[in-house]
Amino acid sequence: DAKTTQPPSMDCAEGRAANLPCNHSTISGNEYVYWYRQIHSQGPQYIIHGLKNNETNEMASLIITEDRKSSTLILPHATLRDTAVYYCIVRVADYGGSQGNLIFGKGTKLSVKP
Amino acid sequence: SAVISQKPSRDICQRGTSLTIQCQVDSQVTMMFWYRQQPGQSLTLIATANQGSEATYESGFVIDKFPISRPNLTFSTLTVSNMSPEDSSIYLCSVGILAGETQYFGPGTRLLVL
Numbered sequence: 001d002a003k004t005t006q007p008p009s010m011d012c013a014e015g016r017a018a019n020l021p022c023n024h025s026t027i028s029g030n031e032y033v034y035w036y037r038q039i040h041s042q043g044p045q046y047i048i049h050g051l052k053n054n055e056t057n058e059m060a061s062l063i064i065t066e067d068r069k070s071s072t073l074i075l076p077h078a079t080l081r082d083t084a085v086y087y088c089i090v091r092v093a094d095y096g097g098s099q100g101n102l103i104f105g106k107g108t109k110l111s112v113k114p
Numbered sequence: 115s116a117v118i119s120q121k122p123s124r125d126i127c128q129r130g131t132s133l134t135i136q137c138q139v140d141s142q143v144t145m146m147f148w149y150r151q152q153p154g155q156s157l158t159l160i161a162t163a164n165q166g167s168e169a170t171y172e173s174g175f176v177i178d179k180f181p182i183s184r185p186n187l188t189f190s191t192l193t194v195s196n197m198s199p200e201d202s203s204i205y206l207c208s209v210g211i212l213a214g215e216t217q218y219f220g221p222g223t224r225l226l227v228l
Contacts, residue, residue, distance in 0.1 A: 034216070043206050043219035044157065046115070087156070101147070101172075102208075102217055104157040 003027065004088045009109040012082075018075040020108050022088030025069040030092050033064060034102070035073045037084040044087065044104075047073065078112045085109050116141050116209055118220035126226045127197055134193045135223045137207030142187035145210035147217065148180070152203045160205075163190040197227045 005023040012018040024033065034049040048055055048062045050071075055062045061074040075082055087107040117140040127133050137146065146163040160180055162170040169182035184190040194201050207220040 036219075041222075041224075043118075043222045046216055046218055049216065101159050101162075102157075103159075106156050 003031075003090050003103070004105055006086070006088050006105065006108045008106065009111070011111050011113055012075075012078045014080060014112055014114050015077055018073075018078040018082065018110060018112070020073040020075075020086050020088075020110065021070065022073070023070045024088070024090045027068050027090050028092070031090045032092070033062065033068075033071050034089045034091060035060070035062065036087045036089065036102075036104075037082075038087070038107070039081075039084040047086075078110075080112050080114065083110060083112045115216075115218050116143060116211060118207060118209060118218060120205075120207055120220040120223050122223060123221065124224040124226075126228060128228055129198055131197055132193055132195045133197065133225060134191050135205050135207075137190045137192070137209075137220055139188045139209050141211070143209040143211055144187075145217070146184060146190045147208040147210075148182060148190070148192045149206040149208060149219075150203045151206060151222070157206065160192070163192075194225065197225075199227045201225065202227045 032049050032051050035047040036044040038044045048057055048060050050062045050064055064071045085107040087104050089102050119138045121136045148160040149157045150160050151157045159172050160175045163182050163184040165184045179195055181193045204222045204224050206222045208217045210217045
């Protein structure tokens with residue numbers, strides 16, 4: 001089972017920031033938080049990942065709480081093309097056994113509206 | 115990140131037949147994985163394709179139904195055998211450049227079994 005909890009859906013106005021929350025209260029010290037998104041009928045696209053520090057790249061920012069039990073993915077200026085299902089996943093950065101596998105939950109369906 | 119291609123991109127097959135899906139990566143990768151995404155569902159890991167040895171299957175998936183080959187570090191195949199309508203899904207190849215690193219996904223193969 002997925003170790004994360006996300007709201008099933010969210011709306012965001014075009015041009016505004018989209019803030020997608022994720023709860024991972026049972027995260028272990030050696031587990032990273034990964035975010036992927038899946039635009040309709042395409043393969044999942046990697047967005048960002050982090051361990052405990054906040055991270056930013058050209059796509060998004062990842063804010064992880066100090067206790068690491070939750071995080072927020074921020075799309076600073078959402079566009080219509082950002083409409084997708086966003087998946088928050090925790091996994092160890094080690095492929096030993098099945099611990100390193102990506103376990104996908106149901107994600108959050110983000111709808112960006114004009 | 116790696117560039118991943120899958121063939122075929124989509125297919126319609128008859129019950130009882132088999133289909134082999136190819137995954138090609140433009141660079142050598144350590145890890146290759148196969149996922150299934152049933153209609154309206156999230157992704158489920160089928161197996162890890164190991165180069166030079168038998169694939170490692172997840173619970174609920176067996177080699178007789180989903181034989182996998184991985185002859186080198188850039189190529190893998192997944193066969194869906196003796197298909198039934200319940201096998202109608204998107205099948206996705208995923209790769210990790212190095213063990214423990216970020217996974218990237220191919221565009222998927224959309225299979226419809228009649």
